[in-house]
Amino acid sequence: MEWIILVVAGLFEMFAVMMMNQWHHTKTKESLLLMIASFAVSFICLAVALETLPMSLAYAIWTGIGAAGGGALIGIMIYNEPKNAKRIFFLSLIIIAVIGLKVLD
Template sequence: MAWFLLLCAGLAEIFFALSLKYNQSFTRLWPSLMTIVFGAASFYLLMLSIRTLPLGTAYAVWTGIGAVGVAVIGIVLFKESAEILRLCSIVLVVVGLVGLKLTHIE
């Protein structure tokens, strides 16, 4: 269950970061509310997951999910660079996340 909560926390982190793009320094109501809601949800779910997962593992996975998700969304939605070195770097982060999951013994 803790891993599922952590995955949800990471997904909320992606939406939190994405909403930052649209809230224009908290001058737009709905994107600003989304920023607050998703940010709070992300932290809350992370907090729940670290009740049973090691803090370092959970934090690394949480930030990794957010970083990879936002990087991929940036490439797809905002036409950010998709050069091979960038894509390989994203893959390396994913490999690290999988490694953290595989080495965790419950």
């Protein structure tokens, strides 16, 4: 169950980063409130997952999901950021590392 909660935390982190970008461009109250709420849910879920998972593992996976998913993949898919082979290769390494941490647990 803690793994599901950790993944949910990462997904909310991704959405919060997306809303941060949206707020940066539009400055609407809606995007600001969604960003704050998403970060809050993300942190709460991370805290719950930390009750049973080791901090080093949970934090690495949470930041990996947020960085690879929210920071990069969503940027590539939604905001037309560059998608060259080197960038895709290194994003793949982050994703493989997160999967590897789960497998080793």
